[in-house]
Each structure stands twice: as structure tokens, then as C-alpha cells.
Amino acid sequence: MKKILLIAALAIVTAIAVLLVPNPLGSKIIAEAKYQGYIPYTTDEALTIAYSRCSTCHGPEKMLKYCARCGPPFIVVSHSMKKYVELTNQKGSNFRPFSDAELVAITQVWNGLVGNWEAGWGEKNIKKLLQGDAALIRLFETPLEGRPIELAMKNKSAPGAHKEESKNP
Numbered sequence: 001m002k003k004i005l006l007i008a009a010l011a012i013v014t015a016i017a018v019l020l021v022p023n024p025l026g027s028k029i030i031a032e033a034k035y036q037g038y039i040p041y042t043t044d045e046a047l048t049i050a051y052s053r054c055s056t057c058h059g060p061e062k063m064l065k066y067c068a069r070c071g072p073p074f075i076v077v078s079h080s081m082k083k084y085v086e087l088t089n090q091k092g093s094n095f096r097p098f099s100d101a102e103l104v105a106i107t108q109v110w111n112g113l114v115g116n117w118e119a120g121w122g123e124k125n126i127k128k129l130l131q132g133d134a135a136l137i138r139l140f141e142t143p144l145e146g147r148p149i150e151l152a153m154k155n156k157s158a159p160g161a162h163k164e165e166s167k168n169p
């Protein structure tokens with residue numbers, strides 16, 4: 001009995017050490033926890049994944065030059081890109097699927113840096129375009145005050161971006 005307790009205690013201490021002391025395994029576990037949505041992305045991390053994850057098929061200009069006249073707001077674009085990745089994966093490519101947590105963070109980055117014209121599109125239209133994507137619908141229903149990454153990005157600009165002036169959401 002004592003031995004079992006000792007082993008359990010050692011296992012717990014090891015697990016905590018792996019997470020607390022910077023090391024490749026620990027950062028991998030934490031990155032995965034963020035991908036799965038257990039730990040929120042910081043603003044800097046969100047910025048990094050927005051550029052790295054969204055610039056694999058096309059360059060960042062696709063996002064930076066995107067505009068209210070170009071098409072639906074980023075929240076819808078994010079949903080379409082997730083669907084697109086699922087489709088191309090079915091055809092044999094192996095791009096890591098976008099997780100809900102990633103898209104919620106990434107959408108806020110582009111909304112903040114480039115522009116958010118969700119309000120101009122009408123709730124019904126957006127929800128229809130989101131095709132039941134629960135995580136993005138929840139984000140859509142969250143006002144700016146509840147979107148920490150977007151709020152932090154709001155007064156920043158990205159090189160090459162032409163920012164939409166808008167007062168929403």
C-alpha cells in the first residue's frame with residue numbers, strides 16, 4: 001500500500017515537473033492543451049498561429065488585403081478554411097485540421113488586425129454561413145468585451161494590412 005502511494009506521488013511530481021520546467025515534452029503537452037482548448041492562447045500565441053496556420057496554402061496577403069467588399073467576415077472565412085482543409089484531407093493531403101480553439105483565436109486576430117464586419121452581415125446570414133459550427137457561433141454571439149485577443153489586436157496594425165474602419169461588433 002505504501003509503495004503504491006509512493007509511486008503515485010512520484011508520478012504526480014514528475015507530471016508537474018514536466019509541465020513546469022521548460023522542456024520539449026512539456027511545451028508539446030501545453031501546445032496540445034491549447035489546441036484542444038483546455039488552456040487559452042495568449043495574444044502573442046494567437047498572432048503566431050494565425051500567421052503560421054493560415055499562410056501554408058496562400059500567403060498572408062490573402063488575409064491582410066481581405067476587406068468588407070471582398071466577402072463575408074473572417075468568422076465565416078475561418079469556417080470555410082476549416083471545411084476546405086477537411087475536404088483536401090479526404091483527398092489525401094494531411095494538413096492538421098483546425099481545432100475550434102485555434103479558429104476562435106485566429107478569427108479574433110484577423111478581426112482585430114484587418115477588420116470585423118460581422119454586424120453588417122446580419123445574424124441570420126452569418127449563422128447560416130457558419131453551418132452549425134458551434135464554436136464559431138459562440139464567438140459570433142460574444143461581444144468585443146468578451147474577445148480578449150480581438151480587443152488586444154484592435155489598436156494594432158499589421159504590415160501590409162489595409163484596415164477596415166468599423167465600429168462593430
Ligand code: HEC
Nearest residue numbers: 053054056057058062063066070071077078081085095106
Ligand atoms: C489547406 C489550405 C488553406 C489553408 C490552411 C487556409 N486557406 Fe485560405 N484559401 C485557400 C484556398 C484554396 C482559397 C481559395 C482560392 C484562392 O483564392 O487562392 C483560400 C482563400 C482565402 C481567402 C480569400 C477568400 C475570398 O473570398 O477571396 C481568405 C481571406 C483566406 N483564404 C483566409 C484564410 C485564413 C484566415 C486561414 C486560416 C484560418 C486560411 N485561409 C487557411 C486555402 C487555404
